[in-house]
Amino acid sequence: MSAAMIDVRLPDGSTKQVPSGATSADLAAVIGPRLAKAAVAAIVNDRETDLLAPLSAGDRVAIITADSDAGRHVLRHSTAHVLAQAVLQLFDGTKFTVGPAIVDGFYYDFELPGGRTFTEDDLVTITQRMNEIVEANQPFLRSELSPSAALTLFADQPYKCEIIQRVTAGSADADDAGEVAGGDSVSVYRNGDTFVDLCRGPHVPSTGRLPHFALMKVAGAHWRSNEKGPTLQRIYGTAWESKAALQEHLVRLEEAEKRDHRRLAVELDLLSFPSELGGGLAVWHPKGAIVRKIMEDYSRERHQNGGYQFVYTPHLANANLFETSGHLDFYKDGMYPPMEMDNGTYYPKPMNCPMHCLIYRDRQRSYRELPLRLFELGTVYRYERAGTLHGLLRIRGFTQDDSHIFCTQEHLADEIGSLLGFVLSVLRRFGFDDFSYKLSTRNVDKSIGSDDMWEQATTALRAALDKLGVQYTIGNREAAFYGPKIDIDVRDAIGRKWQLSTIQADFQLPERFGLEYVGADNQRHRPIMLHRALFGSVERFFGVLLEHYGGSFPTWLAPVQVRVLPVTSAHEAHVATLVAQLAADGFRVDTAVADEQLGKRIRAAKLERIPYVLVVGDDDIKADSVGVNPRGGEVQRDTPFTSFVERLAADVREGSGR
Ligand SMILES: [Zn+2]
Ligand SMILES: [Zn+2]
Known part of the structure; x- marks a missing residue:
């Protein structure tokens, strides 16, 4: 009769029976037809596995579906194989290297014979060949070889041989591990008659x-x-898992291209990266600087109301400071090279924290002063490789909205809780309302401090997130060397995620700097330190805002809020009085004299993304009205000037006006 049945366990703890030797694909079919169709791979006993690998009794099996992150990763990496297959078929003598899945896609690296490069036409040809391979529905067949057999198989592929040699020599390199597991055998995958890849x-x-x-x-x-x-x-x-998902992605890319902050910054005359200045350093033009100033003013106002005290610290510090803080031990690669002077070594600061510790330590502190919340818009310098620089998003000199909070153990959970609320409320003002959270935990190999300290801090962060009642992911071993942290991501107008704010607990710097307070018991205690950047950096946040709004800043942030246009030069004098009145009320307003046609001047204002364009003609002068031309809205003629001013004021107050 039929084969013996075995039990396998599902993630929910339940058990299913499948014939012995059945695969995860069979299991998916047992669970349901929808799952059978969507399944692309499986996690068997915590390891990602082919759907076609046989199961054993007692295995724990989770099915990976195509519409999940893990499933897309498998789809993308498998497609990279097909890409390599097509290229090797089409371009004789090609050497192929590695083809990983990456965010939203995959790549494969090739060395073409004779230093040839791929053209746009090549991509079309390769796509056609890939479609043929997809059409042929070739199975991916796994086999395991001894290293020497693998070296023979890939004898004319030097990059593959190098990987095999490194892995079998025990390389711990992540690149190698991504390709093939170490040990006394290596795995290869075949599809079609001739194509085989190390994987x-x-x-x-x-x-x-x-x-x-x-x-x-x-x-x-x-x-x-x-x-x-x-x-x-x-x-x-x-x-992608479906035609619709692929299509959506391509539309999103097109939209992202239009919103590229580097392009908008030039178009809207906001800032630039002059080559004379060196890579990763920006200068802010007047229009960008206005927006930045409003962001900073708002940040200062909120911090002032939130019980923070403002401080300023210098851009340079003696190496001793960064030895004490541990940055020279753990963060040197991210620092600018040192300067020698006065028989001492100085570094541009990569972080403000050590200096805030010095302010705390300058005199004896009492428990009555805690929590002590220090705030600084502090400019830091970090070394980033030239190839990784990207507009305002990855930059070498930037200003953090940096806060360090010194508190007692008893304060910790409450302080983190209220800090989270504060951060979210500020982010909402800037138009973000879709957040996700990540709690990063200790990397034992790269950290300082005791198990106890880490445990306490991690528990406090977790408690704050639980109290907020939100879902969060765990970043295993992703914490900085000095403490666990919460990262807050926002989703922008076109669905992209940006990592912005960080709240980081730190038991280590207070230890290193010997920080203390005198408690109610008259004894000396060590405070806990929280690091918190809300924008992350002003530059990066500005870049994200620019892309989020596609250059159309809401009225409260817009460099120019209103442009008043006379229909002809006869109306210029009246327009001048309106402009003066709006400016006196604190609005950012300008005009464009009637030396060009009205339509042309309106179009220019729209290109500058000005929220309101007012048009003033004969009738308006008589009635004290204006024609209101709102960005992205319908023209409203004969609007009483006073009611426009009320609308404008409400826009600024509410942060709206998109
Ligand atoms: Zn592969
Ligand atoms: Zn800090």
């Missing part, structure tokens, strides 16, 4: 599961990111 898997069961992909672009790359190594050609692609 640890897992993959979708067959190429027929990969129809929704697109090749995006070609870029130069280097083997192992080593700029002295051989130059490679990298093809980027994206792959």
Whole structure:
């Protein structure tokens, strides 16, 4: 009769029976037809596995579906195999290297014979060949080889041989581990008659599961990111679980392109990155500076009301300070090189924290002063590799809205709780209302401090998130060296996530700086320190806002809020009185004289994304009215000037006016 049945366990703790030797694909079918269709891989006993690997009695099995992050990762990586297969078929003599899944897609790096480079036409040809491979629905077949057999199999592929040699020599390099597991055998995957790639898997069961992909672009790359190594050609692609998901992604990319803050910053004359200044350093033009000043003013006002005390600290410090703080031990790669002077070594500061510790330590502190909340818009300098710089989002000199809170153990949970509320309320004012949270925990190999300290801090952060009643993810081993933290991501107008705010508990710096307070018991105690950046950096936050709003800042932030246009030069004198009146009321207003046609001047104002354009003609002068031309809205003629001013004031007050 039928084969013996075995029990496998599902993530919810329940058990299902499948025939012995059945696969996760069979299990998915047992659970339901919808799951069977969506399944792309499985997690068996905590390891990602091919759907077609046989199960054993007692296995714990979770099915990975195509519409999950893990499922898309498998789809994308499997599509990278198909890309390599097509390229190797089409371009004889190609050497192929690695093809990982990345955020929203995948890439594969190739060395073409004779230093040839891929063209746009090549991408079309490669796409056609990939479609044929998908059409053929070739199964991905896994096998394991001894290292020497693998070296023979890939004899004409030097990059693959290098990986095999490194892995079998016990390389701990993440790049290698991503390709193939170490040990005395290496795994390879075949699909079609001739294509085989070195890989640890897992993959979708067959190429027929990969129809929704697109090749995006070609870029130069280097083997192992080593700029002295051989130059490679990298093809980027994206792959999704459905045609609709792919389409949405492509539309989102197009929209993101239009919103690129580097482009908008130039178009709207907000700021620039002059090459004379060096990479990753910006200068702010008057229009960008106005927006920045409003952001900073608002931040200062909220901090003042939130019980913070303002401080200022210098941009340079003696190396001793960063030895005490531990930055020279743990953060040196992120610091600018030192300067020698006065027989001492000085560094530009990468963080403000050590200096705030010095302010705390300057005199004896009593428990009555705690929580002591110090705030500074503090400019820091961090070394980023030239290749990683990206407009305002990754920059070498920037200003943090940096706060350090010194409190007692008893204060910790409450303080973090109210801090979270404060952060969210400020972010909402800037138009964000979709947040996600991550709690990062200790990396034992790269941290200072006792188990106890870490445990206490992590518990307090977790309690604050639980009290807020929100879902959060755990960033395993992702904390900084000095303490666990909460990261807050926001989702922008086109659905992209940005990491902005951080709340970080720290038991370590108070220890290193010997910070103390005198408690109610008249004894000396060590305070706990919280680091908190809300915008992250003013520059980065500005870049994110610019993309979020697509350059159309809400009225309260807009560099110019109102432009008043005379229909002809006969109306200019009256317009001047309106402009003066609005300016006196504190609005940012200008005009454009009637030396060009009205339509042209209105179009120019729209290109500048000005929230309100007012038009003033003969009738308006008689009636003290204006024609109101709101950004993205309908024109309203004959609006009494006073009611426009009320509307404008309400917009600014409420932070609206998009
Ligand atoms: Zn693979
Ligand atoms: Zn700090």
